[in-house]
Amino acid sequence: xxxLFKIFSKAILYVALAGALPLWAIDPAIEPEPSPPAAPHxxxxxxxxxxxxxxENVTPDRVAALKLKEQRGVEVCMVDEDAPAGKSGxxxxxxxxxxxxxxxxxxxxxxxxxHEVSPGQTVxxxxxxxxxxxxxxxxxxxxxxxxxxxxxxxxxxxxxxRADMAxxxxxxxxQRAAMEKLRNFADMNVIAAVPNMPDIEMPAFDFVLQSSxxxxxxxxxxxxxxxxxxxxxxGEGVLVRSVEKGSPAETAGIKAGDVIVRLEKERIxxxxxxxxxxxxxxxxxxVALGIVRxxxxxxxxxxxxxxxxxxxxxxxxxQFPDVEIHFDPDQFDAEIRKLLNDPKxxxxxxxxxxxxxxxxxxxxxxxEKQLEQLRQELQDALQ
Numbered sequence: 001x002x003x004l005f006k007i008f009s010k011a012i013l014y015v016a017l018a019g020a021l022p023l024w025a026i027d028p029a030i031e032p033e034p035s036p037p038a039a040p041h042x043x044x045x046x047x048x049x050x051x052x053x054x055x056e057n058v059t060p061d062r063v064a065a066l067k068l069k070e071q072r073g074v075e076v077c078m079v080d081e082d083a084p085a086g087k088s089g090x091x092x093x094x095x096x097x098x099x100x101x102x103x104x105x106x107x108x109x110x111x112x113x114x115h116e117v118s119p120g121q122t123v124x125x126x127x128x129x130x131x132x133x134x135x136x137x138x139x140x141x142x143x144x145x146x147x148x149x150x151x152x153x154x155x156x157x158x159x160x161x162r163a164d165m166a167x168x169x170x171x172x173x174x175q176r177a178a179m180e181k182l183r184n185f186a187d188m189n190v191i192a193a194v195p196n197m198p199d200i201e202m203p204a205f206d207f208v209l210q211s212s213x214x215x216x217x218x219x220x221x222x223x224x225x226x227x228x229x230x231x232x233x234x235g236e237g238v239l240v241r242s243v244e245k246g247s248p249a250e251t252a253g254i255k256a257g258d259v260i261v262r263l264e265k266e267r268i269x270x271x272x273x274x275x276x277x278x279x280x281x282x283x284x285x286x287v288a289l290g291i292v293r294x295x296x297x298x299x300x301x302x303x304x305x306x307x308x309x310x311x312x313x314x315x316x317x318x319q320f321p322d323v324e325i326h327f328d329p330d331q332f333d334a335e336i337r338k339l340l341n342d343p344k345x346x347x348x349x350x351x352x353x354x355x356x357x358x359x360x361x362x363x364x365x366x367x368e369k370q371l372e373q374l375r376q377e378l379q380d381a382l383q
Contacts, residue, residue: 048144049119052083057106058095066095067131073097074107088138091129098126114140212278214305216247219260221270230259231295236269237261240291252302254291261297262290282307 119142227235263277284306
């Protein structure tokens with residue numbers, strides 16, 4: 001039984017690669033969407049004929065406006081253009097005075113007369129339009145048949161939506177099968193051998209930024225020349241390079257290009273001062289931050305979160321120094337050009353490309369063999 005189940009599982013995966021099964025057939029965790037339960041049949045009340053209007057009883061104040069001789073009848077307030085009334089030419093402000101020769105007094109009587117006639121029959125309406133008497137022939141509609149058509153239409157739309165969802169699940173299955181192929185390639189160790197690279201002298205770096213996660217700032221030291229540019233004496237302060245979105249610094253209105261020169265009463269001349277000032281306010285809370293913006297010093301209220309406790313760590317009391325790495329862009333660019341022009345490096349890249357193509361070809365052959373073996377196992381299981 002276990003062998004047959006293994007073969008059957010592989011067979012399902014193979015058919016999924018061909019896109020022939022929906023998603024729920026490949027992944028048992030995804031159940032097929034159940035069809036919606038059929039709506040319970042509710043019998044309609046006797047008399048399913050309808051005209052397709054909304055009307056009101058004629059009131060004394062409407063007699064003159066409608067040019068009537070007496071107060072009776074039904075004033076048409078709304079006409080459904082797709083209903084029998086609209087198709088027969090009945091219009092708003094028409095007054096229905098007769099129904100198949102019977103005088104109409106009010107809306108209740110008209111509704112009763114309509115329900116006494118079988119659906120599909122043609123009736124005669126005597127109306128007044130703008131003071132002129134008219135006669136209209138109207139074939140009454142069948143509300144039961146209309147409701148049935150609407151239900152069929154809704155069922156058709158629901159079936160169409162289920163078909164669309166089935167297509168989407170099949171597409172997801174094909175995408176998942178494609179991802180499985182990629183994982184299989186990784187399992188086959190389709191990795192190009194890394195060639196020996198020639199020795200090169202890597203350039204130096206100058207990394208002078210310091211991140212302040214609590215405040216959401218990235219700052220760097222100023223030089224005297226930058227200090228003059230930003231309006232800070234002797235370059236004493238830290239320059240804000242970027243502000244993290246949603247951070248306390250952004251909430252406080254701090255922007256890139258601001259220079260921090262004070263935190264409460266403590267002067268900030270360098271990143272070291274900035275780090276120590278933040279450490280002194282480890283409990284968090286609202287602090288006054290002095291910044292220079294457009295060469296003018298101003299105070300910005302900053303709400304710092306409390307510093308997270310690290311009591312379980314043996315490194316909690318260690319103060320790490322700032323890291324500074326010197327970087328020369330011109331030297332780095334020269335080293336890269338030198339590397340790209342090195343014949344040994346070019347030869348190594350060529351060997352790596354050839355090795356990768358070789359490994360890829362072997363992997364493709366192995367995959368085809370596995371698929372052929374899977375087809376044969378499927379045929380043997382079905383016999």
